[in-house]
Amino acid sequence: MTxxxxxRHDLRISDHPALDAALRAHDRVVPVFCFDDRLLAGxxxxxxxxxxxxxxxxxxxxxxRERGARLVVRRERPERAxxxxxxxxxxxxxYYTRDVTPFARSRGRSVHAALxxxxxxxxxxxxxxxADDVAAVRTRAGGPYxxxxxxxxxxxxxxxxxxxxxxAHIPSPPGLDHGRIPxxxxxxxSAALExxxxxxxxxxxxxxxxxxxxPIHQYAEERDRPDLDGTSKLxxxxxxxxLSPREVEAALPRGEGPQQWxxxxxxxxxxxxxxxxxxxxxxxxxQVRYRGTIAWTEDDALFAAWxxxxxxxxxxxxxxxxxxxxxxxxxxxxxxxxxxxxxxxGIDWRRGEQxxxxxxxxxxxxxxxxxxxxxxxxxxDPQPVFRRVYNPTLHLERYxxxxxxxxxxVPELRRVPRRHLAEPWKMPESVQREAGCVxxxxxxxxxxxxxxxxxxxxxxxxxxxAADA
DNA sequence: TCTCAATTTCG
DNA sequence: GAAATTGAG
Numbered sequence: 215m216t217x218x219x220x221x222r223h224d225l226r227i228s229d230h231p232a233l234d235a236a237l238r239a240h241d242r243v244v245p246v247f248c249f250d251d252r253l254l255a256g257x258x259x260x261x262x263x264x265x266x267x268x269x270x271x272x273x274x275x276x277x278x279r280e281r282g283a284r285l286v287v288r289r290e291r292p293e294r295a296x297x298x299x300x301x302x303x304x305x306x307x308x309y310y311t312r313d314v315t316p317f318a319r320s321r322g323r324s325v326h327a328a329l330x331x332x333x334x335x336x337x338x339x340x341x342x343x344x345a346d347d348v349a350a351v352r353t354r355a356g357g358p359y360x361x362x363x364x365x366x367x368x369x370x371x372x373x374x375x376x377x378x379x380x381x382a383h384i385p386s387p388p389g390l391d392h393g394r395i396p397x398x399x400x401x402x403x404s405a406a407l408e409x410x411x412x413x414x415x416x417x418x419x420x421x422x423x424x425x426x427x428x429p430i431h432q433y434a435e436e437r438d439r440p441d442l443d444g445t446s447k448l449x450x451x452x453x454x455x456x457l458s459p460r461e462v463e464a465a466l467p468r469g470e471g472p473q474q475w476x477x478x479x480x481x482x483x484x485x486x487x488x489x490x491x492x493x494x495x496x497x498x499x500x501q502v503r504y505r506g507t508i509a510w511t512e513d514d515a516l517f518a519a520w521x522x523x524x525x526x527x528x529x530x531x532x533x534x535x536x537x538x539x540x541x542x543x544x545x546x547x548x549x550x551x552x553x554x555x556x557x558x559x560g561i562d563w564r565r566g567e568q569x570x571x572x573x574x575x576x577x578x579x580x581x582x583x584x585x586x587x588x589x590x591x592x593x594x595d596p597q598p599v600f601r602r603v604y605n606p607t608l609h610l611e612r613y614x615x616x617x618x619x620x621x622x623x624v625p626e627l628r629r630v631p632r633r634h635l636a637e638p639w640k641m642p643e644s645v646q647r648e649a650g651c652v653x654x655x656x657x658x659x660x661x662x663x664x665x666x667x668x669x670x671x672x673x674x675x676x677x678x679x680a681a682d683a
Numbered sequence: 684t685c686t687c688a689a690t691t692t693c694g
Numbered sequence: 695g696a697a698a699t700t701g702a703g
Contacts, residue, residue, distance in 0.1 A: 438684080549684075600703060601685045608686080668686085672703090 216242040220310040228380040229458035231339040232309040258571040261403040262541040266413040273414025283386035287393040311341040316493040345372040349490040358491035377461040409540035418451035433471035440544035441618035449576035485584035499592035503682035511560040526660035529610040532623035541575040552589035553604040558667035563590035
């Protein structure tokens, strides 16, 4: 008997419950990946992320080949491709990893209908999150969670399954047209980013090992420092499932750093929980009082200054240029950049969400949407608005004290003395000339006045809440 | 996972 | 007088 394993963002062979279950129940297994135009050209299409995906698939195919199989690739909707392949191979069942996003679920329903009509069985297995079935976690009152801390406490108590080792051999039917992984050119993708990470399970494992041997032990102290290499940079690998979150958790050593990092893994599970229970969050504010009530600023010039990293605030500009150069941004920088767009500039969080999705190689619907709603103060885990208006000047002093991060990504500021880095517009003219950084020509003047922008933001939210009441 | 300013503590 | 702590928003 033959089974199909439908890969999506679970591009690994280690701790893959669906692959494991298929191998246990069937003599032959056909691993399949479908390039779906709805994703490649959809609202959240992304050249950098698709490039990373291609690398993940090439690596997965190499791992499968070492075990006697090939990745079967189709440029077709899974509703069609899976039925066709089942017909050719005589497969009686399709195995896949359960997903939570609205798109994955509606596509899943189409696939389900097609498989049912064709008389093919299906098996959905866990593997997307640390805890199996995060959707099932309930508060005492019986509802889904909307606050992180209590979710975290419950999450710690969820029983965990043992990680499953990678299979040694994957028997696959011979003579199958396995297709080909398209190249970046064939998909019409623009040039690769300068600093992008390389996709694939083997690269992911190497990075995880490096992180676990060193930086994770300083993670509690260094995680908010974009100038240090203190974070795991595993987000893209987790997004594409090159790493199993459960297996990663099981591999963590003891200590405060690992514990803090595990808590970050829980944020990921939390946002998957939220995405499952509140699919409308994909487009609407979780907090009903802010739906359609905030008077966002429609200013394309300001938005462009933000995306291009020329707001005049060094930390924001470094963050936005890091995104463009590397397809990745440090988490603390994401919060500062997100706070700046939505609060100080007063621009709709959805525009920021979309921009991030376009460039982030770790761009993930559940996490990105959850974090944007969080920093815009319109989502779950609510806090008073004023608590999430971050001051980019103070954040620079605190989290990039020597200016290493800012100087790396904003070369105009490289020769600006340390004491003027946070507020370069206050540099005396002689120092500006000396540093080769004349404000207004070499580096932009600040696009807003921080104190006034903060007050305007608080007023904007207060007016929105009042309008709703 | 804040910010700002007032207040207290310490050398 | 600077640094740490506290409290309000």
